[in-house]
Amino acid sequence: MTAAIQCPLFVPATRANLIPKALASGADAVIVDLEDAVAVDRKDEARAALASFLGEHPDARVHVRINTPTSGELDADLEVCRGHAGIAGIVAPKAESRGALERIASLGKPVWPLLETPAGILALAELTRVRGVERYSFGALDFAFEAGVTPDSDGGRAVLDHARYQLLIHSHAAGLIPPLESVFPDFQNVDRLHxxxxxxxxxxxxxxxxxxxxxxxxxxxxxxxxxxxxxxxQRVMEASRTNEAAFQVDGQMVDAPVLARARRILALN
Structure with a gap:
């Protein structure tokens, strides 16, 4: 089921009244945010709002982005996540520590670490070994700040792509669900988003x-x-029914890897 989640939608926990709309929006999952979208002095309010929503909507299923291990808010966040079956997974920001991820994963819920720092990229070999980690996501804006690069410059894009490459390679090598790309803040720019x-x-x-x-x-x-x-x-699959081993479609050779790609494309439809 999680493998089909392509576009999770963030909702601030302090605006819990928007969660039903988000669940009905067509998003594949809703991530209730306790971290960046919530001011420091409203963390308790955010957790209370999330708990109240889940109590009033026992059939709802959401993911939750918790606060970082160094924020001083993690214990309270995990307590909320532990106490509600409606929390289907946990998004862990600024993932850098295997120990911290193991603690989060001990709740028994799927964990989506958010890679937002150079230290997180360097730790990927260790982080992918944590049982309970299901897929990664990339936080390009935070990573750009941490790395001191300009996001929309040629040089900045090169550095960000290097981080993406590492994330993809480690995810696929570990057999994890393919990672999620970073948010794009200009939601009115449809062409650029596409x-x-x-x-x-x-x-x-x-x-x-x-x-x-x-x-x-x-x-x-x-x-x-x-x-x-x-x-x-479809043409490749049709040709495969009457051919064995390697054959040609549209003047190009088709062998096992090409056939596997055709199956994957059709499975995504």
Missing amino acids: AIARRASDMGFGGMLCIHPAQIATVKKAFSPTEDELSWA
Whole structure:
């Protein structure tokens, strides 16, 4: 089920009244945010609002982004997550420590570490060994700040892509669900969002974090096969029924890896 989650949508815990709308928005999952979207002096209020919502909506299922291990808020966040079956998974920001992830994973809920720092990228070999880690996501804005790069410059994009490469390689090597691409803050720029999401899909990401319901349809379209891709995959599968081993489709050689790619494309439709 989680493998099909392509566009999770963030909702601030302090605006719990928006959670039902988010659940009905078409998002594949809703991430209730206790971290960046909540002011420091409103953390208790945010946890209380989340607990109240879950108590009033026992059938609802949400993920929760908790606070960092160094924030002083982690114990209280985990207590809320431990006490509610409606919390389907935990998003762990600024993941850098295997011990911290093991503590979060001990709750028995799937964990999505958020890679937002160079230290987190360097620790990936250790972090992927934590039982309970299901998939990673990338936090490009925080990573750019931590690394001191300009996000929208050629140099900045090169550094961010290097981090993406590491995240993808470690995720696939560990057999995890493909990671989620970072949020795109300009939710009104549909063309740019589609281009970024499509590029992430081509790179091997499994979806993209969303911050506004208006982004959902665009992200889903970008991560879905195009008509040309579907048509090619169907031709490959049809040819495979009457051919063995390697054969040609559209003048190109088809062997086992190409056949596997055609099956994957059709499975995404």
